Amino acid sequence: MRAVTYAAFGGPEVLHVTADLPIPEPGPGQVRIRVAASVLHPVDLMIRAGQFPAPLPTPPPYTPGWDVAGTIDAAGPSTPHHTIGDTVIGFSHWLRTTVGTHAEYVTLDADGLTAAPHGIPATAAAALPTNGLTARQALDLLDLPAGSTVLITGAAGQVGGFTLALARLAGLRATGLARDTDREFIQSQGARFLPGPDAAPGSFDAVIDLAVLGPSLMDLVRDGGGYVAASPPLRPEPTRAIRTHALEVTPDRERLADLVKLAESGELPLRVAEVHTFADAAAAHDRLARGGVRGAIVITP
Template structure:
């Protein structure tokens, strides 16, 4: 099968399309014929050799987390899926280095769920990793309906999902984003706050996806909540504020709930660009240039 791969760290030019063996599913696993995947900022960091932690295996790597596709083979003990089922899910790349920018990928069945009906794979692929990250942020805070939450990076992929899920949960969200993103933020029922201005106000919680940092704790009420974009960024708690951090994990059940929200129209999906495997370097370059609104999608 063909897969995007790199055997050395560097710029987008190190990405190549190579032939590798088709993987076989083991107990509890399925093989997915990949229809679409997505490039994430962490993929760029990993490819450049700038990731600050050791990885479970060495080079070469096939990048890619999200997957939308169809079940191609089923391992022992899998009962929830059959051959031909359309699914979405993601690979926890940092734990396994199993990449989804390949024609086939083997994943645990428990991390997958049925794909949203009638939605193109290029759109469905934008949901798993970022959607689950947004859901986890909301779940970590466990705020009652009517609570207020400030979301930084509100127009990004995770941020947009957070705003949508906040509305579903009955929360009053304020989205910090660029001036051009006002319409998008307000379309999700959130109050717009320009990132050109110093954020003000008092909130029950903050979800800091733009990595502004601990200064945002000044905007959180005593005993409120703060979610950092990753564990190393979690600040020490002050004034009884619970400080938490995102560390998204595969969860087929929770992902299934998100798929229902996509189907109902409560969780919009956004695609910025679609690239074939052969143009993986261009996809990485597009994301690196910034200002992307929607997923940068990779297709075989």
């Protein structure tokens, strides 16, 4: 099979399309997916550049990619929720397995997959699993009652957009911090727009810091509120009875199925910025690295 691979860390030029990889076989509890679309994430760029701060479970070569939208074409034993021919979405927990989805086929645990949204192209559906679940799990960590105020930094990004929408649906009063050019999108999600972290101390019941502005944002949280950092190393120590959490997205079939229903109804914005083929993977990495992307960078075979 064909896949995007790299054998050494470096810039986008280390990426290649390898054409003679073996087609993977599903084990117990796994299915094989013929990939229609996957998505490029900032963490893919960090790992490729050799800048990820933690050890990886296997050495290179690597195939990058987390999200997948595609069709099941083989199944191992003990996969009761799926059959061959089902169209599904899900994601590979790459940091634990280094199983990448920028390939023609990928084998994944079946219990992390759910039916793809009806009437939505695979290129858009692939934008949902990792970022949508990250947003859902961030709000789950905070467990805020309706009417609570929450500040979301990086609110115009992929995770931020989903978080704004889910906050609105939960009855929260969200404020989105982003560039001024993102004002219209932030407000379209029912949130108040904030161009910078200039707010009075204790203004919010909680903060979700997707833009990694840092623990200084704790000052904006009321005593006894909540704070979610973008990753475990960035989680600040609790203070003033503020509960601090860190994002570490995990597969969740039931939560993902709920997100699919919201996408089908139009409640969740599935934004696609660009679509690139395997052969254009280096260009996709370069585009994401330049920043300012509003929507998913999608990779197709």
